Amino acid sequence: MSTTNGLNLTLKVWRQKNDKDKGQMETYQVSDISTDSSFLEMMDILNEQLINEGKDPVAFDHDCREGICGSCSMYINGEAHGPGREITTCQLHMREFKNGETIYIEPWRAKAFPVIKDLVVDRSSFDRIMASGGFVSVNTSGNTQDANAIPIPKADADKAFDAATCIGCGACVASCKNSSAMLFVSAKVSQFALLPQGKVEAAERVQNMVSQMDDEGFGNCSNTGACEVECPKGISLDNIARMNREYLSASVSADK
Amino acid sequence: MSWVKQTFSSSIGRKFAMALSALFLLLFLLQHFAINLLSVFSADLFNEVSHFMGTNPLVQFALQPVLIFGVVFHFVMGFVLEIKNRNAREVKYAMNNGAANSTWFSRNMIWSGLVILGFIGLHFYDFWIPEINVKYIQGDMSGMINGEYRYYEELVHKFHDPIRVGLYVLSFVFLAMHLKHGFQSAFQSAGARHEKYTPGIKKLGGLYAIAIPAGFIFIALYHHLTAI
Known part of the structure; x- marks a missing residue:
């Protein structure tokens, strides 16, 4: 060299x-x-x-x-x-x-x-948001259904996959002038909400995850789009709009 | 906590409320512009419409309070969100390259908004307060002065002062900046984003952000220059 x-x-x-x-x-x-x-x-x-x-x-x-x-x-x-x-x-x-x-x-x-310390930050707020609803409650103890048995439109599968590529690094929060975590949370909300297995708990999930996000002290979204540009996985603002729709409709239709 | 309160005190609910008030103000701005534009074509028509808007009970006592609420809500919520957003980052970056990933307009809505708020103050001082004084304090609902409608004359008189015209023009430039980001942002906050429609919404927003403020600037300059 x-x-x-x-x-x-x-x-x-x-x-x-x-x-x-x-x-x-x-x-x-x-x-x-x-x-x-x-x-x-x-x-x-x-x-x-x-x-x-x-x-x-x-x-x-x-x-x-x-x-x-x-x-x-x-x-x-x-x-x-x-x-x-x-x-x-x-x-x-x-x-x-x-x-x-x-x-x-x-x-x-x-x-x-x-x-x-130095350049190391505590991102456990993301873990707590995930724990509040970023999962699907399915039985995985040996009798899991074949994934191909559930018909899913290709377009939805692709969108869910794109959302699921989020690696939770926090670049969206770091880039946002408001330190908003909406790109991260919306990616996690979307990856489940788009698929049949995730739809069952969709309303409760989005309410709990948004509530936890707010409790953690992240800012609000100003739609500057900085997060989308800086995201290493190219997560789209489409997800934030989807989360907004999911949240607003869940607020109207949910039991609580 | 009721579900309504819970929704509108969440980050998404607040942005949705901000978007709803913004969409309402976009419609208001359009009708305000349409009426102002009449002043360029016909003083009589402008007088007639102004008198109707200024004295019709439905406009005065139903729509006007909604408008005032909409304006006050939009800027109060703007401040609330700005404070919350600033609190979400206690230590600032030593080096931040915002221009690399977002537009200046989108990052500075609070500043363009503050200029517009200052303009609304001036505009109320110029037109709204004297109007309320004549109609509801002095009790003169006729809209007449010396046997003629006064609205057109008042408008032309106000645009005589070049400093006022300059301030109006400057404010409309900031309004254009605010609208450039705000128009499409309101749709995004309301969750209205779609592969088919969003490009059109963005184009319409860009057009609206230029056309309406440019139109207001034209009207102000027209009356200033034709009165000389």
Whole structure:
């Protein structure tokens, strides 16, 4: 590998010791970063450098590093998962940056996503929303019906699948000027509401999930569409409109 | 908590209420524009219609309170949502590139809305308060001055001042920005999104956002320039 074509970068990284600490931006220099590195590999190089200097490495979430787990977050140069569309941070490569560039790296910012340390935020509010209704109550103990026995229009199956590709990373919340979680919640509501198995509990589900979303302190949707643009899985605003319809009709027709 | 209260205190219910008031205001704006436009073609016709709108009991005591409620509701709810939305992010980003993923209009509805609110204040001071004073405080429901309807004369008189005309024109530019995002956004908040219809709604919204404010600007400038 050539050592002359590497990038020399200035990194401005959010450092925060714990959830109580106020935190601040710190500046670091990294040099000779291969343009073939992923962004997370660049962060690994920075951390090696910090460890060698006897400093605390930057804490950040990551797991699969192939764009499907939804762990890696990072608000890079003012965008969730950085520049580039339909990618997570692990799929972002250093070739997107110029030599000598200054890169801002911050955690997701939302009251409902408190910072645990540095770039790691607590996204358990998403788990609580899922627990409130993001499931189908079917018996799976050995006598499950063959999926093909239930006719489902192809168009509905496709829409449900598209919604189900949401990896729950929280980029929608991070990108939204209101820290609204509506794209996430609407994807989860839609993936079930579109299918016969999910329709049974649809009204109760949307009411419970929206109520939990509001309790967690997420903001309201202003329909700016930022979430849809920044979503690594291209989840559409169609889902938010569907959730609005589901919620409003459930409010009118539900028992409570 | 009743289901109505529960629905309208939820995030989706609030946005739905915001959308309903917006759709109502869009219709109101259209009729206001249509009547104003008459002033360009015929002073007599404008006077007749203005007198009808200003004195008809159904318009005055049924529709006008609904309109006032609609306007007040829309901006109060706008503030409530803005405060809630700001509270949802306690620490701001050091670097945020909003332009990468959304339009300026959509991110700044509160500011375009505030300019429109300021304009409504000026507009009420110019037309509505004097009108209420003459009709309901002085008790003169005739709409006449020196044996002729006064509405057209008052309109022309108000648009004499270039500063007022300038403020009106500026406000209509902000109105256009507000409508550009607001029109289609109201449909989205109400859940009215469909592959077949949404592109048309967006086009109609774009047209409405340009045509109506441009029309109001034309009317203001027309009366200013023809009176010189």
